[in-house]
Amino acid sequence: MTGSRAGAIARAQREYDDGVFVDRLAKLVAVPTESHPPEHKADLERYCHAVLGPMVRELGFETVVLDNPEPIHGPVLVATRIEDPALPTVLFYGHGDVVRAMPERWRTGLDPWTLKIEGDRIYGRGTVDNKGQHLLGIDAMGAVMAERGGRLGFNTKIMVETGEEAGSPGLLEFVRRHKDLLAADVFIALDGPRVSRTVPDVTLGTRGGIAMDIVVDLREGGHHSGHWGGLLKDAGVILSHAIASIISRDGRILVPGWTPKNVPDSVTRAARAVQAEVLPGAPVPEPDWGEPGLNNAERIYAWSSAIVLASISGQPESPVNAVGGKARARIQLRHTVDVKAEDVVPALEAHLAAQGFDEVKVVPVTERDAFQASRTDPDDPWVKAVVSSFAETSGGAPNIIPNIGASGPSEYFRQTLGTPVIWIPHSYGGCGQHGPDEHGLGTLFRDGLGLMAGLWWDIGEKGRPA
Numbered sequence: 001m002t003g004s005r006a007g008a009i010a011r012a013q014r015e016y017d018d019g020v021f022v023d024r025l026a027k028l029v030a031v032p033t034e035s036h037p038p039e040h041k042a043d044l045e046r047y048c049h050a051v052l053g054p055m056v057r058e059l060g061f062e063t064v065v066l067d068n069p070e071p072i073h074g075p076v077l078v079a080t081r082i083e084d085p086a087l088p089t090v091l092f093y094g095h096g097d098v099v100r101a102m103p104e105r106w107r108t109g110l111d112p113w114t115l116k117i118e119g120d121r122i123y124g125r126g127t128v129d130n131k132g133q134h135l136l137g138i139d140a141m142g143a144v145m146a147e148r149g150g151r152l153g154f155n156t157k158i159m160v161e162t163g164e165e166a167g168s169p170g171l172l173e174f175v176r177r178h179k180d181l182l183a184a185d186v187f188i189a190l191d192g193p194r195v196s197r198t199v200p201d202v203t204l205g206t207r208g209g210i211a212m213d214i215v216v217d218l219r220e221g222g223h224h225s226g227h228w229g230g231l232l233k234d235a236g237v238i239l240s241h242a243i244a245s246i247i248s249r250d251g252r253i254l255v256p257g258w259t260p261k262n263v264p265d266s267v268t269r270a271a272r273a274v275q276a277e278v279l280p281g282a283p284v285p286e287p288d289w290g291e292p293g294l295n296n297a298e299r300i301y302a303w304s305s306a307i308v309l310a311s312i313s314g315q316p317e318s319p320v321n322a323v324g325g326k327a328r329a330r331i332q333l334r335h336t337v338d339v340k341a342e343d344v345v346p347a348l349e350a351h352l353a354a355q356g357f358d359e360v361k362v363v364p365v366t367e368r369d370a371f372q373a374s375r376t377d378p379d380d381p382w383v384k385a386v387v388s389s390f391a392e393t394s395g396g397a398p399n400i401i402p403n404i405g406a407s408g409p410s411e412y413f414r415q416t417l418g419t420p421v422i423w424i425p426h427s428y429g430g431c432g433q434h435g436p437d438e439h440g441l442g443t444l445f446r447d448g449l450g451l452m453a454g455l456w457w458d459i460g461e462k463g464r465p466a
């Protein structure tokens with residue numbers, strides 16, 4: 001056996017120090033791969049065929065570029081490298097598309113499509129979301145292969161889609177259609193910001209998001225408030241009371257069935273141990289808001305949150321002296337896998353009926369292929385393998401995030417392919433993704449190259465975790 005774990009990590013980090021990683025990232029960033037609106041389909045195709053494709057073929061991958069099941073959207077690059085069918089297979093996911101560049105909003109001297117380094121910051125659209133992150137995983141594979149005499153020690157499938165920023169249209173159907181091509185033992189993707197610049201994250205899922213309107217519709221038109229106020233029910237007042245029955249004045253959810261009955265111990269343990277960084281300029285969590293008895297991490301990663309996204313009665317822009325007959329609000333519930341999505345609307349209907357709000361109707365906001373809540377158990381053997389690998393590389397335990405507070409496509413993969421789903425972010429909260437001046441941090445890329453080289457080395461060394 002040639003090479004060593006430390007040798008693989010050193011090779012990966014040397015690639016950063018020698019500027020090779022940044023040069024390759026510049027090539028990826030230079031392709032204007034905006035996915036929404038789908039005017040850039042030719043660029044999305046070029047990214048797969050002519051830019052990222054050759055980089056993975058150099059490492060011995062065979063590539064195919066497959067159509068999105070919704071052909072208006074960009075294609076999906078699938079790269080496969082099988083060393084031995086008996087070895088474990090890693091499915092590695094990323095996305096080559098980016099949000100709108102909005103060049104007019106970037107600081108003078110910065111251009112979204114031209115990589116620019118200033119101190120530790122590496123600016124460019126897609127540097128962290130997600131080009132820099134999937135490149136990092138791929139380059140760490142290259143370092144391990146070089147160290148191990150051309151072998152990784154496991155099989156790899158790389159899937160890079162180009163519609164993520166448009167909500168991953170067609171992704172679920174794609175994964176179903178290509179289930180065999182994508183079959184693997186574990187799904188690993190690098191995406192998103194870490195909660196701390198000093199501690200790596202292992203993220204195991206997402207919350208689901210469900211929106212619904214609550215609607216009060218008593219009568220057509222308004223009636224003179226002098227003649228009818230006090231005689232006719234006011235839709236705005238009824239709506240306000242309905243909202244107050246859903247969320248208490250200190251932010252607690254009051255609808256039975258909207259919060260978990262039980263939170264698994266492994267999830268509570270992981271959430272309580274999360275060490276998050278307080279970013280300058282970010283709001284500070286309010287101690288007297290939300291479910292009492294939970295710390296901040298548990299409130300986001302292990303519990304539900306309900307928000308009033310919008311509410312309206314009358315005409316706020318030009319109020320009229322009239323008793324209004326109509327009012328509505330949009331409520332959003334974010335929930336973990338411990339609350340079933342299909343129970344959410346019926347639970348609210350039952351709650352409003354029990355509270356006597358006969359005039360209030362619940363209208364679900366339907367979204368096709370809505371992102372579901374997803375969670376891989378923090379005690380899953382693959383999770384433990386990643387955690388112990390990171391602990392060995394960085395000298396301390398990583399944060400284990402049972403699921404992020406937001407939503408994403410984790411469940412598409414977990415359910416369709418039956419794999420544990422593990423996200424490893426290499427960005428930070430101040431990275432400007434989705435806004436102007438998107439940038440990655442050189443220290444986190446270098447750190448990430450080392451962590452991923454260590455992880456790929458360990459999977460090749462130890463095989464499937466018991």
Ligand SMILES: [Zn+2]
Pocket residue numbers: 099129165433434
């Ligand atoms: Zn994004």
